[in-house]
Amino acid sequence: MIDLYYAPTPNGWKISIMLEECGLPYRVIPVELGRGDQHQPDYLKLNPNGRMPVIVDQAPADGGPPLPVFESGAILIYLAEKTGRFLPAEPRARLDVLQWLMWQMGGLGPMLGQNGHFLLYAPEQIPYAIDRYGREARRLYRVLDGHLEGRDHIAGDYSIADMACFPWIMTHKAQGLTLDDFPNLKRWYALLRARPQLQAGLALGKEERRPMDEQARKIMFGVDQPAYADAQAQQQQ
Known part of the structure; x- marks a missing residue:
């Protein structure tokens, strides 16, 4: 348990x-x-x-x-x-998953967290912070969108890299972003969203x-x- x-x-x-x-x-x-x-x-x-x-x-x-x-x-x-x-044993495939997991942990999550904070929760509007984190959020979206061209998942088969990134991409509307600007990301998002287990996890x-x-x-x-x-x-x- x-x-x-x-x-x-x-x-x-x-x-x-x-x-x-x-x-x-x-x-x-x-x-x-x-x-x-x-x-x-x-x-x-x-x-x-x-x-x-x-x-x-x-x-x-x-x-x-x-x-x-x-x-x-x-x-x-x-x-x-x-x-x-959801984490391959083969060394190269495992490294691929872990690289993207670390990318989410060190970049996507923290930067979107800061972007959301200054957009939605900060007691005062700070234009510099809103611009800085907004630009970084869009840059990270472009990185993932470019990587997903021709791929269904982030690193080979569906993995913990996808599970780590999906919940942060799910906040795109609150982040002031639209997936229409990122077609590969939008396709990946729809594919994952259809998974029943993922839906159950989100509903918790x-x-x-x-x-x-x-x-x-x-x-x-x-x-x-x-x-x-x-x-x-x-x-x-």
Whole structure:
């Protein structure tokens, strides 16, 4: 059994999609980001970085105690190796998948996160930031669109690279982008969207999504994190 500490966000969806695709039994433990669950002491024991998602494998392959794993890319690799699915064993094919997974982790996710923040959540409009991250978002879309020419999937067969990228591309409207400008990306997106397991992963916790109020905004974006400060103090005692 896998315990999934989860909220319905792009990084959370990566893991819910993978669990559905693998058919692994899992239990969802909701993480209310706007309430600061991710900054509580018990959660920080699982992920010192105070971010979501986290999994805890209650039956790891080594037969040892329950094993927590944080960082969505690391979780995808762990689950792929546990099940022998969606990450090739052949070295060159494996490297291809891992390169694009790292591209998502180091580029697509962080840059789209910043673009979305300054477009939708920042307390004031900062034209420089909006322009900088908007241009970078479009550049990354062009990179993936060009790579997908003549390909159905990002790296050979359907893999964790596709699962990592899809939830972030799904935010294209909020990012102020249209897939009509990226025909190869649009074709890939439609192909993946038709997968029943992917749809099941996206539906997980859908009813928990709610508008962000001012207090949630302060907690999530670091303006006011009393729970986090208290948790850090307890960790240092």
